[in-house]
Amino acid sequence: MDKLRTLFPNDVKVVYKNFPLRSHKQANKAALYAMAAGRQGMYNEMHHKIMERYRELKSNEDLPLELADALGLDLGLLQEDMTDPALQQQIYKEMNELKSTGLRLAVPKILINGEEYDRKKPIEVLVKEIIDKAG
Amino acid sequence: MNKGKFALIISFTTVILVGQALNLEKPTERKGVKATTADGRKILVYSDGTWAIAPKEIFNIPVGDSFYIGPSDAKVTVMEWMDYQ
Numbered sequence: 001m002d003k004l005r006t007l008f009p010n011d012v013k014v015v016y017k018n019f020p021l022r023s024h025k026q027a028n029k030a031a032l033y034a035m036a037a038g039r040q041g042m043y044n045e046m047h048h049k050i051m052e053r054y055r056e057l058k059s060n061e062d063l064p065l066e067l068a069d070a071l072g073l074d075l076g077l078l079q080e081d082m083t084d085p086a087l088q089q090q091i092y093k094e095m096n097e098l099k100s101t102g103l104r105l106a107v108p109k110i111l112i113n114g115e116e117y118d119r120k121k122p123i124e125v126l127v128k129e130i131i132d133k134a135g
Numbered sequence: 136m137n138k139g140k141f142a143l144i145i146s147f148t149t150v151i152l153v154g155q156a157l158n159l160e161k162p163t164e165r166k167g168v169k170a171t172t173a174d175g176r177k178i179l180v181y182s183d184g185t186w187a188i189a190p191k192e193i194f195n196i197p198v199g200d201s202f203y204i205g206p207s208d209a210k211v212t213v214m215e216w217m218d219y220q
Contacts (some may be wrong), residue, residue: 004213005205013205015198015214024220031219035202043202054219090200098216101194111214114193127211134210 002048007124011131016047017094019107026061030054031091033064036081040073 020027037046110117
């Protein structure tokens with residue numbers, strides 16, 4: 001996704017939707033941390049930091065707290081925001097959006113201009129084709 | 136070996152040899168009917184027995200309150216559902 005934003009900064013918008021799988025017990029909490037960081041304007045940074053070290057979540061579900069500290073976030077506010085039911089509701093809403101498509105519930109799942117990305121060609125090639133077609 | 140058995144063996148052998156000579160292909164066995172193609176498109180079957188692959192579906196999912204980066208009026212919107220593990 002970063003590559004797309006670098007290649008086509010004016011033509012591509014990347015939207016992140018959460019779909020924490022039940023089998024990944026720490027995923028929902030990590031999503032809440034990222035969203036809470038977003039309230040301090042650091043969603044993207046937190047998202048990337050968690051993604052870089054997602055394997056460590058299994059043994060340390062509060063790893064995002066350490067990452068937030070390193071990012072200079074207000075940890076008290078972050079933990080307070082974590083408990084806001086609105087964030088969990090947002091996650092449920094995003095999950096239901098994927099369910100509403102009737103597509104196979106596997107992540108990562110990508111839609112490009114509403115169409116499921118089938119991975120038949122590199123995403124940057126497909127996106128460039130769409131941009132060129134749009135003129 | 137009686138004449139009847141001999142004739143039967145000769146007949147089978149002839150059929151096999153002629154089939155091979157004509158390079159007859161065994162028809163492909165169709166096991167079940169898939170509702171979708173490998174890339175997820177629906178297969179439409181009409182009453183006259185003809186069929187077609189449906190065009191890809193376009194899902195109109197709003198950005199809503201989800202986090203996004205990039206211009207709001209971008210030509211391409213890439214929407215990704217993910218989890219952190």
